[in-house]
Amino acid sequence: MGLFDIFRKKKNNVEPESTTTSESLSELQSESLSQSNSETTTSSALTQPVMEQVGLVDEHEADEWSKALDKKSEAIHDLPESESESESESESESESESESESESESEIEVERNEQQVYDEGLKKSRTGFAERFNRFLANFRTVDEDFFEDLEETLVGADVGFDMAIKISDELREEVKLANAKRKEDVRDVIIKKMVDLYEADGVNEDTQMHFAPNGSTTVILFVGVNGVGKTTTIGKLASKYQQAGKSVLLAAADTFRAGATKQLQEWGERANVPVVAGKEKADPASVVFEAVAKARDEHYDILFVDTAGRLQNNVNLMQELEKMKRIIQREIPDAPHEVLLVLDATTGQNALQQAKLFKDSSDVTGIVLTKMDGTAKGGIVFAIRNEMHLPVKWIGFGEKASDLREFKPDEFVYGLFKELVS
Ligand SMILES: Nc1nc2c(ncn2[C@@H]2O[C@H](COP(=O)(O)OP(=O)(O)OP(=O)(O)O)[C@@H](O)[C@H]2O)c(=O)[nH]1
Numbered sequence: 001m002g003l004f005d006i007f008r009k010k011k012n013n014v015e016p017e018s019t020t021t022s023e024s025l026s027e028l029q030s031e032s033l034s035q036s037n038s039e040t041t042t043s044s045a046l047t048q049p050v051m052e053q054v055g056l057v058d059e060h061e062a063d064e065w066s067k068a069l070d071k072k073s074e075a076i077h078d079l080p081e082s083e084s085e086s087e088s089e090s091e092s093e094s095e096s097e098s099e100s101e102s103e104s105e106s107e108i109e110v111e112r113n114e115q116q117v118y119d120e121g122l123k124k125s126r127t128g129f130a131e132r133f134n135r136f137l138a139n140f141r142t143v144d145e146d147f148f149e150d151l152e153e154t155l156v157g158a159d160v161g162f163d164m165a166i167k168i169s170d171e172l173r174e175e176v177k178l179a180n181a182k183r184k185e186d187v188r189d190v191i192i193k194k195m196v197d198l199y200e201a202d203g204v205n206e207d208t209q210m211h212f213a214p215n216g217s218t219t220v221i222l223f224v225g226v227n228g229v230g231k232t233t234t235i236g237k238l239a240s241k242y243q244q245a246g247k248s249v250l251l252a253a254a255d256t257f258r259a260g261a262t263k264q265l266q267e268w269g270e271r272a273n274v275p276v277v278a279g280k281e282k283a284d285p286a287s288v289v290f291e292a293v294a295k296a297r298d299e300h301y302d303i304l305f306v307d308t309a310g311r312l313q314n315n316v317n318l319m320q321e322l323e324k325m326k327r328i329i330q331r332e333i334p335d336a337p338h339e340v341l342l343v344l345d346a347t348t349g350q351n352a353l354q355q356a357k358l359f360k361d362s363s364d365v366t367g368i369v370l371t372k373m374d375g376t377a378k379g380g381i382v383f384a385i386r387n388e389m390h391l392p393v394k395w396i397g398f399g400e401k402a403s404d405l406r407e408f409k410p411d412e413f414v415y416g417l418f419k420e421l422v423s
Contacts, residue, residue, distance in 0.1 A: 003200040004193050006411045010115075010419075117406060118416035121374045121398030128377025130420055132158050133191075137184045148173065151191065159349045159376075160195070161384030168194055192418050199383055199414070208392040208408060211338045211366070212303075218296045219303045220329055220336035224322060224363060225343035226355055227310030230371035230397060232261060234343055235305045236268025237397075237405035243272050247302040252292030253278040254285040254325065257309040265307050271402070285309065289325045293332040306337070319362045326363070341394065343369045344385075347376045356389050370408070371397035379417045 001009075119126075136154040140147065148169045155165035172178050172194055181187045213219040221238075223231045232255070239249050251269050253276055255261035262278045269276040277292035279285075289306060296304035306329075308322060329336045342365040344352040359365050368385060370393050385393060393408040 002197070003411060003414055004196040006415075010411075010415050114406075114409070115412050115415065117398060118409070118412040119419070121396075121404070121406075122379055122413070122416035124374065124377045125379030126417055126420060129158055129379065129417060133188060133421055137188055140184050140187060143179055143181065143187070155380065157378075158380040159378035159384060160380035161350070161353060161388055164198070164380075164383050164387040167198060167387070171198070188421060192421055195383065196414055196418070199386060199410070202386045202390075203392075203410065206386070206390070206392045208367070208394055210394060213333075213335065213338055216302075218293075218301055218333060218336070219338045220293065220296070220306065220333060221303065221339045221341060222306045222308065222325065222329070222337040223341050223343055223369075224308055224359060224365070225310065227258070229310070229343045229345040229348075230369070231255075231310070231343045232264050232268065232307050233400065234341075234369050234371060234395065234397065234405060235265065235307050236272060237402045238395075239268060239274045239305060240272040240402040241405070242303055243274050248300070249274040250292060250296045250299075250301040250304045251276040252288055252304060252306040254288045254292075255307050255309040256281060256283045256285050256288065261307070261309070285321060286324050286328050290328050290332070293329050293336070297333055322363055339366045339394075340364055341367050341369050342391070343371060344381075346370050346373045346379070346381050349376070349378055349381060350384070352381060353384050353388060356385060356391065360389060360391060365391060367392050367394035369393075369395040369397065369405075374398045374404070379413075382413060 132154050136150055139150060151172070152165045152169050155168060156162055160168075168191070172191065175190060175194070178187065178190045181190060211219075223235055225231050235251060239251060243249050249272070251265055251274060253262040253265045255265075256279055259281065262276075262281070266276050266278065277288060277295060279288040279291075285308065292304055292306065295301075306325070308325065309318065326337065326340075340363055342356060342359045344356060346352065348355075356365075356368065368389075368391050370382065370385070373379065373396055382393060385391060396406050396408045396413070398404045398406065
């Protein structure tokens with residue numbers, strides 16, 4: 001099933017406000033149950049087909065970590081099972097039927113909760129997108145050259161990126177369906193479907209999994225990005241998540257440039273109950289990294305998160321320093337860093353894309369954390385990143401609280417962004 005089909009299915013069946021009747025719930029249960037037969041471990045039944053398509057479900061190594069993270073989901077999944085264990089064999093069929101019903105109701109609840117986080121976090125973008133599209137459609141008379149020009153302008157304005165806008169408009173020129181579309185709603189549906197299809201096609205070989213060190217040795221994750229994008233906050237959020245999932249976490253405050261950066265990380269460390277290795281103000285960041293890596297390795301920490309200074313893309317010295325940090329990490333743990341996550345602020349739009357290009361060229365970025373998604377009215381940046389950068393978005397930030405960081409899930413994202421735009 002394609003991403004757009006998943007979208008449609010959700011639109012018709014899983015709208016939170018409209019699925020409170022027992023009738024619609026039981027429809028969902030049977031869907032959810034039939035999908036879960038082929039399911040492995042994902043907490044989201046509707047996410048599975050997308051994961052299969054992008055080749056994620058075979059990645060068992062990272063699966064264990066992902067499972068540990070989704071504690072809430074596990075707790076809900078566990079409950080009916082342990083209840084059924086304690087039941088005697090002579091229990092009536094109707095009792096076990098109602099139990100399996102309540103189990104799938106719980107599964108649906110988990111699915112909806114995750115979707116709700118996306119829905120809330122994407123509210124601004126969804127409204128912004130809808131406004132742009134409705135303005136564009138209000139001018140719709142016929143599918144001619146002006147129509148395509150307006151469409152490109154609308155898409156660029158929504159931050160999907162120039163390349164993606166041209167690609168969408170070029171492909172739509174070939175669409176017989178669009179040429180025959182008379183109603184505004186049909187035109188809108190064809191455009192959104194094209195966007196979702198192109199987005200999905202661009203992501204076929206994308207690796208959105210987090211990578212960890214093999215055999216329980218220390219995983220090192222380096223965070224890079226310009227000033228103020230949310231590196232320290234993201235590290236704090238991830239430290240909480242993994243700590244709560246039972247992993248031992250260590251933080252390295254290698255941002256020794258900005259006064260207050262170390263203190264900020266230490267505060268997150270206290271909140272998450274994880275230690276922080278810090279140096280003196282203006283100390284050589286590499287020395288902090290060295291000390292932290294040695295400690296993490298010798299004391300067998302599961303994960304070390306390294307916070308780095310906000311580096312300016314035109315500052316060669318700072319880029320060189322990042323390289324130096326990597327060399328030091330590699331000297332102590334040869335296969336590290338296991339991830340270099342570039343943090344980008346979604347509210348900066350195309351500027352974020354420029355940053356991504358520069359960082360990708362000068363450091364081995366393995367994935368993106370897109371922060372402040374709650375604060376932008378132009379969610380299209382996600383399309384531009386995939387289309388132009390071919391870098392996977394691994395995490396998405398919807399706010400300042402620890403629980404506002406989520407694993408990036410394309411189907412939840414697409415649905416949260418477009419759900420009011422497709423009939
Ligand atoms: N609304 C919102 N704010 C966020 C999010 N992530 C981070 N922030 C805020 O962004 C601001 C900057 O975050 P920091 O974590 O200090 O950024 P940084 O990249 O470490 O900055 P430097 O240390 O200067 O390089 C803080 O006020 C955070 O609370 C998010 O997902 N949503």
